[in-house]
Amino acid sequence: MSDLLERLRARGWRMTSQRRVVAEVLAGDHVHLTADEVHARAVTRLPEIARATVYNTLGELVALGEVVELSTDGRAKRYDPNAHHPHQHLVCSDCGIIRDVHPTGDPLAVLPPAERFGFTVSAADVTYRGLCPGCA
Amino acid sequence: MSDLLERLRARGWRMTSQRRVVAEVLAGDHVHLTADEVHARAVTRLPEIARATVYNTLGELVALGEVVELSTDGRAKRYDPNAHHPHQHLVCSDCGIIRDVHPTGDPLAVLPPAERFGFTVSAADVTYRGLCPGCA
DNA sequence: TCCTACGATGGACGTTGTCCAAGTCAAGAA
DNA sequence: TTCTTGACTTGGACAACGTCCATCGTAGGA
Missing domain, CATH: 3.30.1490 (Dna Ligase; domain 1)
Structure with a gap:
């Protein structure tokens, strides 16, 4: 997942501890967390991180094509970091x-x-x- | 769409003016209304109909397999009355x-x-x- | 016509997501 | 290293969508 961080840095992203934690939480295969799940896991590593920051960061990752947004159930959207392998x-x-x-x-x-x-x-x-x- | 009303009656549905109006609003092909759109159209025919009633009725129609629920955009769910023709x-x-x-x-x-x-x-x-x- | 259980009502509440003004800090410049 | 600045974060208000529940009304059978 550190290659993700490097791609982001190469695109001019300011690297903050919040963004790093969100990217770390999303690492792995078959990962499909909701925004609130991402926030809950991020809080264990960085207790002050705000919900709005998680939403902002996820939205930016989607806009950059690094993460895919799913709505499989009409409830909360889920975020899939496996964006570079069509599936x-x-x-x-x-x-x-x-x-x-x-x-x-x-x-x-x-x-x-x-x-x-x-x-x-x-x-x-x-x-x-x-x-x-x-x-x- | 009156065949829908008859199928529902045959399943023991109590026929009320509210349910009839919701079924009428959903008639047609390529119809994909949100619950609030269904409510807005229902209100023009039956001004007192409550939002909760529309949600209840749509949920029952989905449970009976008469209407298909869609979530294509992560926003409001949409309701498709064309449930008997797979598509x-x-x-x-x-x-x-x-x-x-x-x-x-x-x-x-x-x-x-x-x-x-x-x-x-x-x-x-x-x-x-x-x-x-x-x-x- | 009368009963009564099923359905409707409407307002409170919950979840998910967005917005914004004010404060903070990453990273380039000197 | 320190300074500067604008991008980033914060937290709380707000909005959209949906659910729940106590109470009232009525469809349809007796």
């Missing part, structure tokens, strides 16, 4: 756990021109739903 | 307009067993994103 998501309908998955083929290829209504289609977000081994 | 959604990244679309093939077929992590996968929700003719 989709598999969600347990019961417990809500999320896994990154990699379908085969191009998801846009199955949408015929007649079904595009003149749109310039550029991306497809897929949420697979089912029951995880623990809930089945 | 996906195409969203304009700029103005947010939503169209129902029908991709070819089975969306679950492209997720290999090795990418299922032991889940029992039962559905795939696809959101295609792009620019509509008006915004392009």
